[in-house]
Amino acid sequence: MTYEQFMDKATSPWMLKNGPDHDIVLSSRIRLARNLADKRFPTVAPSEELEEIMEFFQREYEHTPYHDNETFHFVPMSQLSSIEKRVLIEKHLISPLLTKNKETAASLISTNEQVSIMINEEDHLRIQLYDPGFQLEKSLKKTFEIDDWIEEKVNYAFDESRGYLTSCPTNVGTGMRASVMMHLPALVLTKQINRMIPAINHLGLVVRGIYGEGSEALGNLFQISNQITLGKSEENIIRDLEGVAQQLIEHERLQRGRLLENLGTRLEDRIFRSLGLLTYSRIMNTKEVAGRLSNVRLGVDLGLIKNVPRNVLTELTVLTQPGFLQYHAQKTLTPTERDILRASIIREKLHEVE
Amino acid sequence: MNCQKCQVRPATLHFKQVVNGKQTDLHVCEVCAKENGYMTYPEEGFSLHDLLTGLFNLDSSKIDNIHESPFQQVKELKCPTCKMTFSQFKHTGKFGCAQCYHTFSDHLDPIFSRVHSGNTRHLGKIPKRKGGKLHLKKQIADYRKRLNTLIENEAFEEAAVVRDEIKELESKVKEKKDGDEA
Numbered sequence: 303m304t305y306e307q308f309m310d311k312a313t314s315p316w317m318l319k320n321g322p323d324h325d326i327v328l329s330s331r332i333r334l335a336r337n338l339a340d341k342r343f344p345t346v347a348p349s350e351e352l353e354e355i356m357e358f359f360q361r362e363y364e365h366t367p368y369h370d371n372e373t374f375h376f377v378p379m380s381q382l383s384s385i386e387k388r389v390l391i392e393k394h395l396i397s398p399l400l401t402k403n404k405e406t407a408a409s410l411i412s413t414n415e416q417v418s419i420m421i422n423e424e425d426h427l428r429i430q431l432y433d434p435g436f437q438l439e440k441s442l443k444k445t446f447e448i449d450d451w452i453e454e455k456v457n458y459a460f461d462e463s464r465g466y467l468t469s470c471p472t473n474v475g476t477g478m479r480a481s482v483m484m485h486l487p488a489l490v491l492t493k494q495i496n497r498m499i500p501a502i503n504h505l506g507l508v509v510r511g512i513y514g515e516g517s518e519a520l521g522n523l524f525q526i527s528n529q530i531t532l533g534k535s536e537e538n539i540i541r542d543l544e545g546v547a548q549q550l551i552e553h554e555r556l557q558r559g560r561l562l563e564n565l566g567t568r569l570e571d572r573i574f575r576s577l578g579l580l581t582y583s584r585i586m587n588t589k590e591v592a593g594r595l596s597n598v599r600l601g602v603d604l605g606l607i608k609n610v611p612r613n614v615l616t617e618l619t620v621l622t623q624p625g626f627l628q629y630h631a632q633k634t635l636t637p638t639e640r641d642i643l644r645a646s647i648i649r650e651k652l653h654e655v656e
Numbered sequence: 657m658n659c660q661k662c663q664v665r666p667a668t669l670h671f672k673q674v675v676n677g678k679q680t681d682l683h684v685c686e687v688c689a690k691e692n693g694y695m696t697y698p699e700e701g702f703s704l705h706d707l708l709t710g711l712f713n714l715d716s717s718k719i720d721n722i723h724e725s726p727f728q729q730v731k732e733l734k735c736p737t738c739k740m741t742f743s744q745f746k747h748t749g750k751f752g753c754a755q756c757y758h759t760f761s762d763h764l765d766p767i768f769s770r771v772h773s774g775n776t777r778h779l780g781k782i783p784k785r786k787g788g789k790l791h792l793k794k795q796i797a798d799y800r801k802r803l804n805t806l807i808e809n810e811a812f813e814e815a816a817v818v819r820d821e822i823k824e825l826e827s828k829v830k831e832k833k834d835g836d837e838a
């Protein structure tokens with residue numbers, strides 16, 4: 303098996319399971335930053351040193367069975383085309399920064415794509431784990447297990463008072479960034495999100511739009527993550543994050559109910575009009591697709607649309623990204639060509655489920 | 657800004673003089689600094705101003721060094737392992753290696769405090785390997801206390817046993833330093 307298996311499908315195997323509160327929380331993620339004690343950090347280390355580190359991790363961890371017969375595949379950045387890199391970024395299996403260090407960076411990706419261990423990004427290791435739905439505590443436990451498993455063979459840079467030592471002061475301590483990806487169409491529609499974001503920021507959490515430029519949230523998808531990594535235990539950081547996410551879930555559900563009550567047919571029209579446009583359009587840009595998919599997802603969540611599985615919507619979100627489209631076409635496409643191919647892929651997928 | 661002494665060359669160094677608790681700033685070129693004997697660290701001169709207006713906007717009181725000379729120049733810290741200087745760190749905002757944390761240790765609290773809402777100390781996961789060592793260190797400290805009590809009570813035979821146990825634990829700590837967990 304080669305790394306191509308990670309490009310063939312837009313939906314990662316782990317996404318196919320429904321997690322808790324999956325109508326609002328699409329995924330939970332834990333990321334740990336770790337460094338080796340006796341090596342310079344990737345930002346300053348010479349390439350030979352970084353290559354040695356890469357080779358070590360390939361030698362020790364590639365195809366090494368982990369839990370449930372999961373094994374890790376070694377994907378060096380140097381072997382990927384620019385379109386392939388983009389695909390892996392769109393699937394959140396690697397970060398844009400990792401692809402910049404192309405000669406000295408790689409990732410160990412698990413077969414089910416739940417775990418990606420990025421090597422020589424900003425830190426020697428960035429261990430990330432995704433779970434479907436809202437289950438940060440479970441994700442943390444699993445990530446710690448992987449952390450311990452890796453640690454059997456390496457000596458981490460750690461200081462009794464500062465914790466895990468990282469390249470950037472913003473990650474020192476736990477080295478942990480926990481996040482949830484949330485679909486919040488009702489809070490956006492009622493503009494409630496605008497006054498909630500500053501309040502959430504005030505609690506030391508960061509809210510940002512996903513797939514959008516700057517603060518704009520394409521498809522009403524938001525990522526909420528912790529800002530602070532020092533002076534709080536991982537469990538407490540997650541508890542605070544969960545508390546806020548739980549409140550967002552409740553408010554979103556409440557507003558969805560109210561919208562249905564107050565707008566009635568107008569809301570239904572908005573939802574089905576989106577489904578119609580997705581099913582029959584010939585040209586569609588990323589931004590429009592994101593908005594329409596969000597409306598259809600809301601329709602599914604409210605029980606108005608019954609024949610479209612959520613998985614297909616998740617798949618389309620990734621499949622219609624520029625990298626994926628070009629991988630599909632096996633060539634570089636102009637923006638117009640992309641908009642045409644995007645519309646055609648969506649039509650195809652939606653006709654399959656009808 | 658030109659040198660305040662010769663008024664010709666650009667002022668590349670910044671000194672401050674504290675007289676009766678009042679601070680005077682002095683901007684001079686390297687030549688004048690040498691001639692007037694301000695330089696305590698001739699090869700590592702850099703501007704304190706740069707340091708203060710850097711990424712983290714450090715409070716100047718946190719980085720005062722005290723020297724015998726009435727003129728104080730902040731000594732440039734440099735990591736022995738990766739050669740990163742403190743001003744490079746402050747410029748890029750990224751550490752070069754684990755050793756940097758120890759080298760710059762005295763200046764990190766204000767930075768961490770700003771980034772992490774007032775926190776400067778880790779609370780959370782401890783590596784298994786290092787955790788073992790920390791655990792041993794704590795055990796040694798406990799045994800030492802017991803040893804002292806035993807000696808005070810003149811229970812020398814028992815004390816000898818405890819002393820041997822301490823030695824054994826200490827050798828275990830040493831083994832762990834080499835990175836092996838037997």
Ligand SMILES: [Zn+2]
Nearest residue numbers: 659662685688
């Ligand atoms: Zn001069």
Ligand SMILES: [Zn+2]
Nearest residue numbers: 735738753756
């Ligand atoms: Zn260093």
